[in-house]
Amino acid sequence: MKNTGDRRRTIYDVAKAAGVSISTASNALNGTGRTNAETRERVRRVAEEIGFRPNALARGLLSKRSHAIGMLTNDTYGRLTLPMAAGVSEVLVDHGVSVFLCATNNDPRLAQLHLEALLDRQVDGIIFTATRLDLTPPVQLSRLPIPVVYVFAEGPADSVTFFPDDEQGARLAVDHLKELGRSRILHITGPRDYLAARIRAQSYLDACGDGAEAMFGDWSEEWGHEAVQTVFARPGAKPDAIFCGSDEIARGVIDALRDLDVEIPTDVAVVGFDNWEVVARQTRPPLTTIDMELKELGHRAGLAILSLSKGEPAPAGITRLPCRLVVRQSCGSPLQSD
Amino acid sequence: MKNTGDRRRTIYDVAKAAGVSISTASNALNGTGRTNAETRERVRRVAEEIGFRPNALARGLLSKRSHAIGMLTNDTYGRLTLPMAAGVSEVLVDHGVSVFLCATNNDPRLAQLHLEALLDRQVDGIIFTATRLDLTPPVQLSRLPIPVVYVFAEGPADSVTFFPDDEQGARLAVDHLKELGRSRILHITGPRDYLAARIRAQSYLDACGDGAEAMFGDWSEEWGHEAVQTVFARPGAKPDAIFCGSDEIARGVIDALRDLDVEIPTDVAVVGFDNWEVVARQTRPPLTTIDMELKELGHRAGLAILSLSKGEPAPAGITRLPCRLVVRQSCGSPLQSD
């Protein structure tokens, strides 16, 4: 006979059914105050029986902590956001914290609207993520009464910020190629005005030294195709490996190489960046690439906002999380494939 | 001097600053009860000045409507979910409704946890979406005290459900090919145990009649590649058009055709399904395909849950939303490209 009525059960119902006062019921359920073990058990059993669940609104109203956070994103596409959001939500659900998802579509009016709604809902914190598209928040987030964590986006100085470690990721790729005996490594990447592209390129240049060449373009498959055509059309030594700034670029590169009858990985080894499975798994051969550990990024951001919302500390400034090398078949590795 | 203190302003602050009672302040702000026009203006001005925003928790506690809904998804990848969620959120934010995003990762325990959290938060409704992967909800949603709307997933009989109109979408593709003079149309699609694949295939068979052939496989690029090789290796007439069950399959098909030196669209026209831009835009030539209008699906689901939560009606049973043909260059259409 659990909760057949239409009305939700309140702690008042529990108290009445257990024959105690409301405060005793509350104390028994939360293990606060002083309660007799036997009473405590009885109250809990009764609560279970009638299907009592505390009203989060009332709880939040009193405690001034809503146990909810907001996630503000301008990524309409979802390739980076949703895995991250899943990570955030995954780590927070066990702490009883839920996540409001707010897609701003890069519209400042919408962003402002969402932000106000979040504040009205007394969220305990906000995670702002910009997916590299534009690095400046579309709304004023600095002077908020609640903590803000930035992912893939830079906040004001010393704000808690998470990025993948692009420098280490690029090094991972280059080192892998070098270990396999490749020496003439080319880098084809996205636009120069992307910070991530610049960092990866610099890391590559540092690791490869003389003769290294970074070609900037855009994040498309087409650009990868075009770049390869250019390089193979001009005179001089050809690369024996290509490190690409994204899996999409890598896909274009692989296609262009096949058009030129260049063998992969025999003649040229290819490494991508993103481990976007739907691309990396489908290239022929499957693509060795760098994974940015988006879910882990989400975990860390979630834990950080949780700490901050409790007044506990979180790593100030920019934290860069290590990337991971995923070996498939585009480099001819003797290692087992993914 | 707006809200410099650390404490949020309450309606009590407004009342005091305006020299009226709390109830008058509330009435003035909400336009309820009887208030003198002049008083009303003054209260509103004061509220604006001190930066008062009503506490959504207190409001929800009283009205029993939290003005928040939950979105339960098992789609970890986000390709279908996020555009939809953006649609939901977009249409609801203007009604002051926020969206909790809950990614269940296909884990029943997680789903249960999220569901309980949502109920505790007194959400006004739940949108369940399953992205075609498995059609049965991972938790018991039927006997809930709040309305549920299903998208891409089938609920109990007569529950409010939205799907793209796969039948009409497939017909759109076939008609387009026929109009361009193609007569030997082949269909390459995903697994037969996907309802969507079966519907699209049936629609195609109905439209093409004798000689039509639907090849079931899986949703991968690889399968598209393989199917084309099979068809072009066997004796007999070759197709002059291929309608693919997904853009990924279409991509494999296009690659395989190029490997066989078959000209697209001169020799064979290709149509995809999904309008997944990152694939459809990047094929060579760019892919003509069917768009499922995910955002619109989100809009409709959002409006439906809004109606239901207010006790108003919503379209019972399965509603199928029309798909849209996106013409690019893979069919040699004289129409302008997208």
Added chain:
DNA sequence: GATCCATGATAAAAGCTTTTAGCAGAAAAA
């Protein structure tokens, strides 16, 4: 001058939970 009505305001309750302060009774200490 007494009664009625409309207006504009207000006090108080309700919504549900947690926390603080306090009370009654029993056991322990003086």
Added chain:
DNA sequence: TTTTTCTGCTAAAAGCTTTTATCATGGATC
């Protein structure tokens, strides 16, 4: 026996808003 200390429980307040019922005032009506 009287005082102190625990123990187990409870009443009431607080958190913020909306709504209901009530009240005071001034003008209109008889």
